[in-house]
Amino acid sequence: MAEPTVPAIFDVYRYDPAIDREPRYQRYTLDLAPHTPVLSALLRIRAEIDPSLTLRYSCRSAICGSCAMQINSKSRLACETHIGPEMERHGRIVVEPMRNQAVLRDLVVDQASFWRQYSLVEPHLKLDPAHPMPEGEPTSMTPEEVERFKETPRCIACAACYSACPAVEADAGFPGPMALAKLYRFVVDPRDHARQDRLVRIQPNGLWLCLRCHLCTEACPKDVRPSERIRDLKEMAIAVQGATENGSRHAVGFKDNIEDRGLLNEMRLVRQTYGTLGMLGQVGQGLRIVRKKPEIMRRPHAIEGVDELQKIYEALDPEEPK
Amino acid sequence: MRKHEVVVVGAGLAGQRAALAAVEAGCDVAIVSKLHPLRSHSGAAQGGINAAVGAEDSVDTHTYDTVKGSDYLGDQDAIEFFCRAAGPTVVEMEHFGTIFSRAPDGSLARRAFGGAGFPRTIYAADRTGLALLQGLWERLGTERFTLYEEWELTRVVARDGRVQGVIALDRRRGEFEGIAAKAVVLATGPAGRIYGRTTNAHSCTGDGLAAAYAAGAFLKDMEFVQFHPTALLESGILITEGARGEGGYLRNATGDRFMSKYAPHVLELASRDVVSRAIVTEVSEGRGFPGPYGGYVHLELMHLGREKVESRLQEICDYCRHFAGIDPVTEAIPVYPAQHYMMGGIGTNIHGATNVAGLFAAGEAACVSIHGANRLGGNSLLETLVFGKEAGIAAAAAARSASAPELGTAEVEAATAPFRSWSSRSDGEDPSLLRTEMQQTMDRYVGIYRTENDLLEGLKRIRALQKRFERVRVVDRAKVYNLNLTDAIETGHMLDLAEVIVVGAYARLESRGAHWRVDYPKRDDAHWMRHTLAQRGPEGPTLSYAGVAYTRWEPKERVY
Numbered sequence: 001m002a003e004p005t006v007p008a009i010f011d012v013y014r015y016d017p018a019i020d021r022e023p024r025y026q027r028y029t030l031d032l033a034p035h036t037p038v039l040s041a042l043l044r045i046r047a048e049i050d051p052s053l054t055l056r057y058s059c060r061s062a063i064c065g066s067c068a069m070q071i072n073s074k075s076r077l078a079c080e081t082h083i084g085p086e087m088e089r090h091g092r093i094v095v096e097p098m099r100n101q102a103v104l105r106d107l108v109v110d111q112a113s114f115w116r117q118y119s120l121v122e123p124h125l126k127l128d129p130a131h132p133m134p135e136g137e138p139t140s141m142t143p144e145e146v147e148r149f150k151e152t153p154r155c156i157a158c159a160a161c162y163s164a165c166p167a168v169e170a171d172a173g174f175p176g177p178m179a180l181a182k183l184y185r186f187v188v189d190p191r192d193h194a195r196q197d198r199l200v201r202i203q204p205n206g207l208w209l210c211l212r213c214h215l216c217t218e219a220c221p222k223d224v225r226p227s228e229r230i231r232d233l234k235e236m237a238i239a240v241q242g243a244t245e246n247g248s249r250h251a252v253g254f255k256d257n258i259e260d261r262g263l264l265n266e267m268r269l270v271r272q273t274y275g276t277l278g279m280l281g282q283v284g285q286g287l288r289i290v291r292k293k294p295e296i297m298r299r300p301h302a303i304e305g306v307d308e309l310q311k312i313y314e315a316l317d318p319e320e321p322k
Numbered sequence: 323m324r325k326h327e328v329v330v331v332g333a334g335l336a337g338q339r340a341a342l343a344a345v346e347a348g349c350d351v352a353i354v355s356k357l358h359p360l361r362s363h364s365g366a367a368q369g370g371i372n373a374a375v376g377a378e379d380s381v382d383t384h385t386y387d388t389v390k391g392s393d394y395l396g397d398q399d400a401i402e403f404f405c406r407a408a409g410p411t412v413v414e415m416e417h418f419g420t421i422f423s424r425a426p427d428g429s430l431a432r433r434a435f436g437g438a439g440f441p442r443t444i445y446a447a448d449r450t451g452l453a454l455l456q457g458l459w460e461r462l463g464t465e466r467f468t469l470y471e472e473w474e475l476t477r478v479v480a481r482d483g484r485v486q487g488v489i490a491l492d493r494r495r496g497e498f499e500g501i502a503a504k505a506v507v508l509a510t511g512p513a514g515r516i517y518g519r520t521t522n523a524h525s526c527t528g529d530g531l532a533a534a535y536a537a538g539a540f541l542k543d544m545e546f547v548q549f550h551p552t553a554l555l556e557s558g559i560l561i562t563e564g565a566r567g568e569g570g571y572l573r574n575a576t577g578d579r580f581m582s583k584y585a586p587h588v589l590e591l592a593s594r595d596v597v598s599r600a601i602v603t604e605v606s607e608g609r610g611f612p613g614p615y616g617g618y619v620h621l622e623l624m625h626l627g628r629e630k631v632e633s634r635l636q637e638i639c640d641y642c643r644h645f646a647g648i649d650p651v652t653e654a655i656p657v658y659p660a661q662h663y664m665m666g667g668i669g670t671n672i673h674g675a676t677n678v679a680g681l682f683a684a685g686e687a688a689c690v691s692i693h694g695a696n697r698l699g700g701n702s703l704l705e706t707l708v709f710g711k712e713a714g715i716a717a718a719a720a721a722r723s724a725s726a727p728e729l730g731t732a733e734v735e736a737a738t739a740p741f742r743s744w745s746s747r748s749d750g751e752d753p754s755l756l757r758t759e760m761q762q763t764m765d766r767y768v769g770i771y772r773t774e775n776d777l778l779e780g781l782k783r784i785r786a787l788q789k790r791f792e793r794v795r796v797v798d799r800a801k802v803y804n805l806n807l808t809d810a811i812e813t814g815h816m817l818d819l820a821e822v823i824v825v826g827a828y829a830r831l832e833s834r835g836a837h838w839r840v841d842y843p844k845r846d847d848a849h850w851m852r853h854t855l856a857q858r859g860p861e862g863p864t865l866s867y868a869g870v871a872y873t874r875w876e877p878k879e880r881v882y
Contacts, residue, residue, distance in 0.1 A: 047758070
């Protein structure tokens with residue numbers, strides 16, 4: 001009782017930097033059931049057609065995080081991406097290594113930078129000698145306290161988020177979504193005593209480089225939602241320390257502007273973000289904008305119903321996070 | 323030559339715990355692992371970790387359940403030591419940072435598991451292995467040690483009965499490297515890929531077992547292979563026993579909760595060997611559902627309600643949706659047994675010591691023995707941590723008194739020459755084809771129900787594959803990350819282990835735990851309450867036997 005199959009076309013990135021002058025794409029065609037995972041297909045290619053095709057894989061059940069790669073330009077786990085929908089949508093399956101990490105061979109990338117960013121957030125409990133762990137007993141933690149970790153304990157460090165992230169590509173100083181989600185996991189841990197220090201240290205160290213594009217959340221196979229946890233970190237960082245960075249000052253200024261008049265006062269926002277002196281550095285860009293859009297110099301009037309808006313802000317204003 | 327006091331091979335829970343203990347003892351420690359530590363197969367463990375804590379449960383009950391679960395082949399002194407260590411081990415992991423699921427009062431939540439007289443399985447949703455692996459790796463990260471990441475073990479070097487170090491393939495550079503060591507801890511995990519239908523990861527190829535065996539260590543009780551009752555059909559992906567622990571039912575095609583026939587008192591929560599045999603019997607007697615991947619039964623969670631299923635069995639929901647295309651909240655899960663765990667392994671005492679001086683083993687690669695003929699769910703995560711720590715402490719002590727190890731470049735060259743010759747052949751055997759045939763042979767002839775004829779046929783086929791393996795050929799000539807080469811190395815290792823499993827199973831003329839001989843359906847304590855020890859000889863494994871340590875629990879018939 002064989003299952004129906006469909007012809008599947010794979011265009012697979014091949015590159016051995018030690019031998020090849022440049023990468024190439026190799027086409028493999030085979031008949032497969034539509035629910036076949038891309039990983040199974042690649043392993044079949046290895047076993048039956050080309051044993052030199054190189055990739056990382058282990059558990060085949062989306063828990064070891066080894067087989068993240070680009071499948072039709074999306075960073076995904078090969079083990080849980082099925083060939084049927086990919087063929088239907090794209091007519092072929094383009095398989096490439098993850099982005100933002102150098103290729104070692106074919107689909108295998110060097111993950112050193114990813115792991116370094118992870119260790120830079122100091123992913124371990126920091127204890128206070130004044131508050132030792134209970135002797136011979138587990139720490140008490142309520143289910144509600146466990147809820148505060150959100151989905152971060154599900155992270156399998158597959159680096160799909162790191163591959164998908166444009167801020168990682170643009171700025172080597174950005175820790176990346178996984179490392180920041182991991183930081184969040186320690187910041188909300190009731191056993192950790194370095195919460196404030198962690199938040200103060202991350203503010204000038206990449207927290208505000210996140211572009212809020214949510215591509216990490218889209219890429220994450222475990223629904224960890226790194227971009228939402230980065231947003232939480234930003235709120236918590238401002239709450240413990242105020243806005244100390246251009247990024248956080250911009251965020252606070254933006255809110256002040258809207259709360260005040262319902263419209264942005266761009267000049268005021270630039271001053272709030274960079275400070276009066278810092279504005280000098282923005283003069284060049286400012287002049288270019290003014291030339292195209294002179295009305296930007298005018299102070300905006302308050303919009304109609306701004307008092308209603310302010311009531312919304314008042315209602316939304318969260319209590320200081322614990 | 324690289325040199326360390328203690329080299330730990332494998333970076334799952336057992337290896338990491340051994341490394342931590344050896345570092346804390348002041349040793350210069352290196353970890354050799356073919357995967358990044360966070361990608362280890364320990365992370366795939368789902369259901370939980372057993373510990374008798376609180377007034378209602380006791381170490382004695384946990385010990386008794388484990389002894390009974392082992393079908394009286396487990397060493398009772400070792401089991402008692404193990405169960406006594408459980409509580410402190412779980413507390414330590416909690417203090418390291420592991421995020422466990424909690425009861426409303428803030429204590430560690432517990433669930434029921436098969437073969438246990440009390441709900442004593444502590445868990446982190448249905449990803450307990452991942453939670454422990456993260457907690458331990460993040461704790462170990464605060465210590466100093468060397469990590470040889472993506473280095474694959476190929477040899478343990480021993481001379482005159484004493485370990486000198488290991489030889490490993492650096493996958494990224496494609497070079498074989500020697501690492502001299504005063505003590506070596508093998509924590510390389512499972513060898514489940516000897517079978518085709520297995521819950522184990524592709525990386526579970528028994529590298530440490532094969533290397534220890536080649537170096538003269540005993541392999542113990544290798545014929546005891548656990549088949550997990552509930553794995554998805556085509557992929558063999560595990561559906562945790564926790565699904566039944568939370569109240570899941572097994573039903574056959576006639577709608578019967580058939581476990582009432584096989585285990586009238588505890589039904590679905592009988593031990594794994596009992597439930598697996600029941601499912602195979604139901605299907606072979608025509609009461610299974612038919613399908614393109616063979617007959618199967620249903621695991622039902624629908625009656626538990628969406629809230630419970632989605633919160634406590636979150637990963638299971640994902641597995642079912644992604645890998646079986648069904649929603650366990652509203653549909654039954656088609657399941658059938660699959661190879662899951664090796665009760666056997668490198669023979670050790672409770673300190674991880676083997677018969678080779680300076681060589682230690684822990685975790686699934688080792689056999690202490692606490693699982694005997696059948697392991698209880700929730701005991702393997704505990705085993706990795708309890709005996710990983712013991713092995714690390716013992717290895718550090720051994721390193722302190724050992725003389726400098728001797729491992730020279732010439733020796734590494736000579737030991738790895740065969741591997742390198744494989745790629746200069748102009749024709750020969752394809753390692754992945756040999757592997758597939760080995761897996762088919764083991765699935766067909768050395769499965770849940772065994773007979774003399776099947777085992778003889780299996781042995782004949784495995785030996786034929788070993789013969790063909792002598793002409794194995796590696797066609798990929800690249801240095802970097804040559805999977806064709808590692809496939810070949812691993813296949814050679816697994817063929818040796820497959821031979822040991824079949825020879826042990828053929829020789830054991832009784833049915834005990836996971837080893838079921840259709841032609842000898844009774845347990846035979848008079849002749850067979852003893853451990854099988856296999857040592858490498860010129861014509862394959864040589865078997866000898868050792869007594870089982872028992873203290874307080876007289877063997878009796880096992881009824882669930």
